[in-house]
Amino acid sequence: NAGVTQTPKFRILKIGQSMTLQCTQDMNHNYMYWYRQDPGMGLKLIYYSVGAGITDKGEVPNGYNVSRSTTEDFPLRLELAAPSQTSVYFCASSSPDRGHGYTFGSGTRLTVV
Amino acid sequence: DQQVKQNSPSLSVQEGRISILNCDYTNSMFDYFLWYKKYPAEGPTFLISISSIKDKNEDGRFTVFLNKSAKHLSLHIVPSQPGDSAVYFCAASPNTGTASKLTFGTGTRLQVTL
Numbered sequence: 001n002a003g004v005t006q007t008p009k010f011r012i013l014k015i016g017q018s019m020t021l022q023c024t025q026d027m028n029h030n031y032m033y034w035y036r037q038d039p040g041m042g043l044k045l046i047y048y049s050v051g052a053g054i055t056d057k058g059e060v061p062n063g064y065n066v067s068r069s070t071t072e073d074f075p076l077r078l079e080l081a082a083p084s085q086t087s088v089y090f091c092a093s094s095s096p097d098r099g100h101g102y103t104f105g106s107g108t109r110l111t112v113v
Numbered sequence: 114d115q116q117v118k119q120n121s122p123s124l125s126v127q128e129g130r131i132s133i134l135n136c137d138y139t140n141s142m143f144d145y146f147l148w149y150k151k152y153p154a155e156g157p158t159f160l161i162s163i164s165s166i167k168d169k170n171e172d173g174r175f176t177v178f179l180n181k182s183a184k185h186l187s188l189h190i191v192p193s194q195p196g197d198s199a200v201y202f203c204a205a206s207p208n209t210g211t212a213s214k215l216t217f218g219t220g221t222r223l224q225v226t227l
Binding site: 004031033035040041042043044045048058090092094096101102103104105106107 | 115117122147149154155156157158159162202213214215216217218219220
């Protein structure tokens with residue numbers, strides 16, 4: 001049982017490049033989320049999804065796009081990378097029962113230079 | 114606008130003693146609160162939660178207390194163990210009836226010394 005799997009673990013991008021952060025979960029969770037964590041800060045919600053085909057913006061969506069074609073996958077797309085997007089990105093999933101909290105992936109550390 | 118605040122960036126406690134981590138919130142719509150633990154190079158892991166209808170929830174060595182009137186919650190770890198050394202995040206969610214979007218605090222780094 002893998003839980004939430006994120007790839008890659010590390011990536012260095014040049015300004016203006018694009019990339020997709022992959023996220024897959026095998027728990028059949030309807031809800032999935034993307035957060036970013038900057039040094040000394042809490043996790044900020046970028047985008048979330050309540051099911052396949054349904055996505056919505058979180059607190060800091062600018063510069064990102066998402067899609068949810070299946071229950072399992074929730075990729076995050078960065079277009080025209082900027083230094084301000086240097087961060088650690090966490091994908092998470094949850095069931096509707098709030099008592100179980102989120103299950104997080106191990107994160108992707110992204111540096112934009 | 115930091116709706117969930119953890120004002121102590123770090124805390125050092127001796128092994129066997131009690132660790133108390135604090136969290137304050139400002140949004141009256143929050144009705145569910147969680148604590149997460151995070152080790153370096155790993156994602157946060159769910160530790161314990163509490164609903165606003167309760168003022169205490171206990172799970173083994175971990176107890177969370179909620180004071181709704183003060184908009185304050187705390188996590189008690191008794192006894193503290195070296196393996197508890199990690200960053201602890203407080204999180205809160207409103208009852209919107211949809212995805213339980215969490216708002217996180219900035220974290221408190223706990224170090225348990227021998």
